[in-house]
Amino acid sequence: VLRLKFVVAYDGRPFRGWQSQAGGGAVQDFLETAFARLCGDGVERVPVHGAGRTDAGVHARGQVAQADVPAEAFARLPRERWLTAVNAHLPPQIRVEKITRARAGWHARFSARGKWYRYRIWNAPTLQPLEFGRAWHLPGSLDFQLLRDMAATLAGTHDFAAFAANRGRGSKAPETTVRTLHRVAVRRGPGPLVTLDFVGDGFLYRQVRLMTGTLARVALGKMPPECIGELLDAKSSLKTSFAAPAEGLYLMRVLYRGGTG
Amino acid sequence: VLRLKFVVAYDGRPFRGWQSQAGGGAVQDFLETAFARLCGDGVERVPVHGAGRTDAGVHARGQVAQADVPAEAFARLPRERWLTAVNAHLPPQIRVEKITRARAGWHARFSARGKWYRYRIWNAPTLQPLEFGRAWHLPGSLDFQLLRDMAATLAGTHDFAAFAANRGRGSKAPETTVRTLHRVAVRRGPGPLVTLDFVGDGFLYRQVRLMTGTLARVALGKMPPECIGELLDAKSSLKTSFAAPAEGLYLMRVLYRGGTG
Numbered sequence: 056v057l058r059l060k061f062v063v064a065y066d067g068r069p070f071r072g073w074q075s076q077a078g079g080g081a082v083q084d085f086l087e088t089a090f091a092r093l094c095g096d097g098v099e100r101v102p103v104h105g106a107g108r109t110d111a112g113v114h115a116r117g118q119v120a121q122a123d124v125p126a127e128a129f130a131r132l133p134r135e136r137w138l139t140a141v142n143a144h145l146p147p148q149i150r151v152e153k154i155t156r157a158r159a160g161w162h163a164r165f166s167a168r169g170k171w172y173r174y175r176i177w178n179a180p181t182l183q184p185l186e187f188g189r190a191w192h193l194p195g196s197l198d199f200q201l202l203r204d205m206a207a208t209l210a211g212t213h214d215f216a217a218f219a220a221n222r223g224r225g226s227k228a229p230e231t232t233v234r235t236l237h238r239v240a241v242r243r244g245p246g247p248l249v250t251l252d253f254v255g256d257g258f259l260y261r262q263v264r265l266m267t268g269t270l271a272r273v274a275l276g277k278m279p280p281e282c283i284g285e286l287l288d289a290k291s292s293l294k295t296s297f298a299a300p301a302e303g304l305y306l307m308r309v310l311y312r313g314g315t316g
Numbered sequence: 317v318l319r320l321k322f323v324v325a326y327d328g329r330p331f332r333g334w335q336s337q338a339g340g341g342a343v344q345d346f347l348e349t350a351f352a353r354l355c356g357d358g359v360e361r362v363p364v365h366g367a368g369r370t371d372a373g374v375h376a377r378g379q380v381a382q383a384d385v386p387a388e389a390f391a392r393l394p395r396e397r398w399l400t401a402v403n404a405h406l407p408p409q410i411r412v413e414k415i416t417r418a419r420a421g422w423h424a425r426f427s428a429r430g431k432w433y434r435y436r437i438w439n440a441p442t443l444q445p446l447e448f449g450r451a452w453h454l455p456g457s458l459d460f461q462l463l464r465d466m467a468a469t470l471a472g473t474h475d476f477a478a479f480a481a482n483r484g485r486g487s488k489a490p491e492t493t494v495r496t497l498h499r500v501a502v503r504r505g506p507g508p509l510v511t512l513d514f515v516g517d518g519f520l521y522r523q524v525r526l527m528t529g530t531l532a533r534v535a536l537g538k539m540p541p542e543c544i545g546e547l548l549d550a551k552s553s554l555k556t557s558f559a560a561p562a563e564g565l566y567l568m569r570v571l572y573r574g575g576t577g
Contacts, residue, residue, distance in 0.1 A: 066445045114446060138442070147448045181399070184327045185375060187408045189446070 057126040058157040059090075059137075063118050066148040067301065068188045072111040073118070082109075082149055086120065089144035094128035106167045106309040110261075112301030114189070116173075117152075119309040121163040169237065169310040171254045174267045175303045179247035190248070191267075191303035195275045197249065202274035203241040205283050206251060209266060210239045217286040217293050218266050219259035232259060252307075261298055268297035318387040319418040320351075320398075324379045327409040328562065329449045333372040334379070343370075343410055347381065350405035355389035367428045367570040371522075373562030375450070377434075378413075380570040382424040422572075430498065430571040432515045435528045436564045440508035451509070452528075452564035456536045458510065463535035464502040466544050467512060470527060471500045478547040478554050479527050480520035493520060513568075522559055529558035 063086065071080040075087070083103055090101035105120040132140060137154045145151070160166075175190040177183065182192035216232035238254040251270070253263055269286065272278040286295055324347065332341040336348070344364055351362035366381040393401060398415045406412070421427075436451040438444065443453035477493035499515040512531070514524055530547065533539040547556055 064445050066448065116444075116446075142442065147443065148445045150442050150445045152442055181403065181411050181413055182408065183377075184325050184409045184411045185377075185450070187327065 059122045060157040062153040067114040073109045090122045113304045115306040117308040171307040172263045173305040174251040176249040220261040222260045264298040268299040269295045320383045321418040323414040328373045328375040334370040351383045374565045376567040378569040432568040433524045434566040435512040437510040481522040525559040528560040530556045
């Protein structure tokens with residue numbers, strides 16, 4: 056078995072999230088089928104695993120994943136054709152942008168050192184139609200300076216338990232809810248766009264959407280700014296439930312020692 | 317009857333072009349229905365006319381159109397609610413961004429002094445999935461300087477007959493095929509994006525797509541640069557048939573005396 060490491064981008068809208076679903080339709084399902092087809096007859100499924108799961112509607116600009124292909128079947132395919140060949144078996148809303156052989160012991164998820172997520176907010180009375188499904192439409196009056204100041208307080212190492220959702224039955228809770236946000240950047244423009252970037256060593260389930268949703272409520276004047284600090288101090292006892300919608304979220308990059316995917 | 321002037325943006329993909337179709341599904345159909353609903357019972361259809369038609373798949377950032385509404389029916393609706401009310405009756409891929417009363421004698425099409433079109437090319441081996449349907453994917457090696465130089469030769473007043481398609485049966489040919497291109501600008505970036513902007517006093521049917529398609533063939537080395545000049549000199553006898561696909565084209569703005577829509 057040969058382990059391939061690849062970078063994949065996708066539009067989150069047409070798919071049922073990253074993780075394989077009964078009945079198919081998830082990004083992982085399309086990738087497993089595409090790699091199996093490359094390997095030819097007799098290979099029914101190639102296991103594909105991503106650095107992290109994204110919910111339905113969440114986009115990826117740089118998800119990283121592994122595909123474990125039968126070495127003999129894959130040897131027939133010249134290396135310069137890997138990219139074109141796999142993309143030929145994928146819908147245009149999923150594109151593999153880079154494929155290499157993984158180094159021994161490398162694992163898409165366990166070797167990851169961090170992730171960069173972006174959240175896009177469209178702050179205007181009307182959502183530009185080409186932004187539909189790609190940004191969160193927030194028509195209200197947003198206090199941008201407060202949004203930026205409050206976002207900055209999230210940077211650093213904290214127990215983010217209050218900014219975590221349950222992944223659902225059958226999923227284990229993480230052993231620790233302490234995470235480090237290396238970088239939080241908020242900027243405005245072009246036009247009514249507000250972009251929040253979060254780079255961290257790891258993220259709890261829905262953490263970016265819960266942080267963004269809560270920050271937005273504060274910036275809209277619907278919640279006192281002190282709440283952010285209280286939620287960070289509260290640990291698991293207090294929880295926020297203001298998750299920003301999936302369509303504004305982008306997995307930009309997965310970070311590994313020595314660079315990206 | 318009260319004439320409203322409005323600016324409308326749309327994603328070209330879900331619709332059957334601008335112009336009303338038997339069976340509906342065109343942008344004009346959705347707008348006529350939405351304005352009729354605003355007017356309430358007894359108003360079956362409100363005629364809507366645009367500054368120009370866009371083909372299926374072509375996007376608009378700033379189409380301008382008129383709606384002739386029954387004055388009494390419309391008087392009930394406070395002016396500050398016009399925008400929200402009409403958008404409430406439209407799919408999210410169509411958004412009216414501004415509505416005013418038209419000045420006496422104003423006509424969306426006949427009063428227009430010019431248009432600004434943009435064409436987007438994605439020049440990389442792989443089309444980023446979030447650009448699918450929004451840019452022309454041109455994977456070949458493009459001579460950017462040649463593209464820019466050749467595009468510049470199109471600026472000015474020319475007989476663009478060689479860059480015009482037939483609109484189909486039942487449509488009259490234009491009386492003259494002489495048009496003035498006030499501005500042609502080509503730029504590269506961000507990333508593999510190449511953007512062509514065309515501002516002119518008027519455009520023949522498919523002119524922007526035919527100009528872009530022909531320029532692209534020259535920049536890809538598939539056609540000698542001299543062809544552009546020959547096509548401009550040739551008038552109606554010679555024709556180019558390399559139309560760039562609809563999905564890369566955007567109607568950015570319609571120009572009127574004293575400003576945009």
